[in-house]
Amino acid sequence: MAISTQQKEDVIALYVATFNAAPGAQRLDELTKKIEAGTTLQQLADEFVETDDFKNGILEGAATNEEIAKKLAGNFSLTADNPDAQVMAFFNDLLTKGTSKSGVIKEADEYLRGSPVDEFKATADLFKNKITVAEVYSRDKSDPTLDQLQAVLKGVTSAYPKTEAEAEAFLAGGAIITPPPIKTQEVVEVGDIIETANNIVLGTAPDKPIYNDQAESNNTNMNDDGTADMGITLTGVTTASFNTTNFYFA
Structure with a gap:
């Protein structure tokens, strides 16, 4: 049985959260077939963090919980500045208490797509916009390397592109510009x-x-x-x- 639209979005969101990249059509097809076969999102997340792309491309040699927390936060475009430092401290605390790397990523994914506090609204909007672009791209496009799939999301901001139409224009190298209101009818x-x-x-x-x-x-x-x-x-x-x-x- 085919997976639902929500399940497909969940897979794309998890991929974006883990790799800061679009999955691409070929990879997304493989992942959705796993979900159809009964694989859970947590199992999928566990598989993601065991890949060479994650270990060598995302963590890049990070070994301590603090270093790993910083790398994971970077996936969401967070830095060491407040309130982002709170996120890194939270990630570090989860890892110290035994939460797996995939568990931390999945928790951050679900939180940002839920109802985050105002301090993280811009981060949540950026994450959601990346998911939108990744979904549109992965309908019929693919690239072989993580660098290329990450490049798909470069340039996405918390303000643009928000809609599917804007994502299509973004991927085509253009932009949908809303004109300013007219000041006079004279x-x-x-x-x-x-x-x-x-x-x-x-x-x-x-x-x-x-x-x-x-x-x-x-x-x-x-x-x-x-x-x-x-x-x-x-x-x-x-x-x-x-x-x-x-x-x-x-």
């Missing part, structure tokens, strides 16, 4: 456009203020017949009419 008339050294200066039409916050010229091209093709970006303007009859070139 029709703004702009006077002559003067181009000097490829910079646009907007003149003011009589008795009409210019409400735009910014004006930019981009992709200006001179044609053989002496005309010019220009792209002008206005921010904060709903509608603008341009008098483009006069151009002055320096």
Whole structure:
């Protein structure tokens, strides 16, 4: 029987928590088949920490509980700064009391996906966004090495990408940008456009203020017949009419 969407998310989250990487489609398929066959998440976590990728790639020779706690915290982008130091101390305490490395990772995973205190909300948002990107990537993409799978999540922040659509844009190398709210619904008339050294200066039409916050010229091209093709970006303007009859070139 196929696993549920929640079970699949749990597997991806555990992988991200353990390796700070996306599993990729091929690896995810292998892991979900194990869950279908009856393997528990804890058993999966136990397997993860016994891999060379974890021992050599994540722990990188860390031996003491304090060193291991620091490496595990680093997987969640935590540092020695407060309140992150509290997490490292908590991880260290768990390890000292006999909790396995996989147990610490699984507990951190579940806590951040639950209802963390305000101090760790940004960390939780970052973790959740990494899970979203890892899920979208692992639908049909794979890479052979841990470094490559970790690179998939580089650039993810606590603010972006949050949605599947944003994750798709992120993986495609783009971004979904939400425009700022329009300040006015007035029709703004702009006077002559003067181009000097490829910079646009907007003149003011009589008795009409210019409400735009910014004006930019981009992709200006001179044609053989002496005309010019220009792209002008206005921010904060709903509608603008341009008098483009006069151009002055320096």
